[in-house]
Amino acid sequence: MKRKALFSIISSVSIALPAAAAAPPFDTPARVAYLIDLSSGAVLYAKDAGVRIPPASMAKMMTAHIAFHRIKAGKLKLSQMCQVRPETWQQWHGPAAGSTMFLSPGEQVSVENLLHGIVTLSGNDASVVLAECIAGTEPAFAALMNEEAKRIGMTNSNFGNSNGWPDEGVTFTTAHDLARLAEATILETPDLYKKFYTQESFTWGRTMGGNQPITQGNRNPLLGKVAGADGLKTGHTQEAGYGFTGSAEQNGRRLIMVVAGLGSYNQRIDESVKFMNWGFRAWNAQPLFAKGEKVGRAKVQMGGETEVQLVAPRDLAVTVPAGSVGTIRAKIVYQGPVKAPIKAGQHIADLVVTTGDTPPQTMPLIAASAVEEAGFFGRIWAALASLFS
Structure with missing residues (x-):
């Protein structure tokens, strides 16, 4: 018996809302730039977002991300102590070793403090010490980084070390992939994200001679300058220039931005603030469906039910240029019929919204309830129905 092949199913959704004719203009001297609205999935700006770039210290986002996931899974504790190997200290101290947490050889440091050293201070030493603590060696940790990059959809990235130090091109990424990494951290480990990324300064180590505590500020150019920045x-190396991956949330709307290849520290501040403010001011979010609201239905194959209701997993909105008018079109798209069993909350379809000249905005839809696999006679009946349909 020949099985019926899965195919793309499209159904229309009628929505009456203002919409855009064209994206508002923006320009930046950054060699690479990318801005996405997570509330809608709308790409607000993209300039060479798929071009490979060295991430510099932005690679440390992956180091923190892996630690966050292990903490969430109970495989790593914030209180766990990690020892600074003398060899690691020797390699990562002094002016030639870049940003530092000012660790000492043989020192015992908690995972929590190392994460502050990575996220707030951008410590190259802290990144390597945590990597060795988790995986035994930095190369072994880099393998974990690449496994995680594959899992979350960073399709054009590779990590050769834990801190983004130049390594003759082994470590590379794209603006699109950096935004995907930021999104995964924010959505998958929100509590740890808030705990570590919002801190404005951190104190660790002591000055030589005076033995005074060393306090360093967070280099995030948005903190204190853009409302909701967190x-x-x-990142900065001579090869990469000045770069930044940033995020802010205003009125329930979260944006993620990436810029790279800027020429100076101050230019990074100016361009980052301007870019994020443009995203919030030049674009508006128009509500579509509230969390849990019914959007449509999907056909089910070999299930106890022939259809399953599709609902919004979170508040869904479409992003349109400020002050624009017009119409929008929306459609439900999925590969189906969807084969049972289906879990409640399973992502099985997408809502694709088109607004004038702007790119389509794709948002997930989930099953409102579980659908069990049909029994023996139900499967026989479904097979006969598909044979004659």
């Missing part, structure tokens, strides 16, 4: 990470 992350993420800067």
Whole structure:
């Protein structure tokens, strides 16, 4: 018996809302730039977002991300102590070793403090010490970084070390992939994200001679300058220039931005603030469906039910240029019929919204309830129905 092949199913959704004719203009001297609205999935700006770039210290977002996931899973504790190997200290201290947490050889440091050293201070030493603590060696940790990059959809990235130090091109990424990493951290480990990325300064180590505590500020150019800014990470090397992956949330709307290849520290501040403010001011979010609201239905194959209701997993909105008018079109798209069993809350379809000349905005839809696999006679009946349909 020949099985019926899965195919793309599209159904229309009628929505009457203002919409855009064209994206508002924006320009930046950054070699690479990318801005996405997580509330709608709308890409607000993209300039060479798929071009490979060295991430510099923005690679440390992945180091923190892996630690966050292990903490969430109970495989790593914030209170766990990690020892600074003398060899690691020797390699990562002094002016030639870049940003530092000012660790000492043989020192015992908690995972929590190392994460502050990575996120707030951008410590190259802290990144390597945590990597060795988790995986035994930094190369072994880099393998974990690449596994995680594959899992979350960073399709054009590779990590050769834990801190983004130049390594003759082994470590590379794209603006699109950096935004995907930021999104995964924010959505998958929100409590740890808030705990570590919002801190404005951190104190660790002591000055030589005076033995005074060393306090360093967070280099995030948005903190204190853009309302709702709460992350993420800067990066700078001679090869990469000045870069930044940042995020802010205003009125329930979260944006993620990436800039890279800027020429100076101050230019990074100016361009980052301007870019994020443009995202919030030049674009508006128009509500579509509230969390849990019914959007449509999907056909089910080999299930106890022939259809399953599709609902919004969170508040869904479409992003349109400020002050624009017009019409929008929306459609439900999925590969189906969806084969049972289906879990409640399972992502099985997408809502694709089109607004004038702007790119389509894709939002997830989930199953409102579980659908069990049909019994023996139900499967026989479904097979006969598909044979003659």
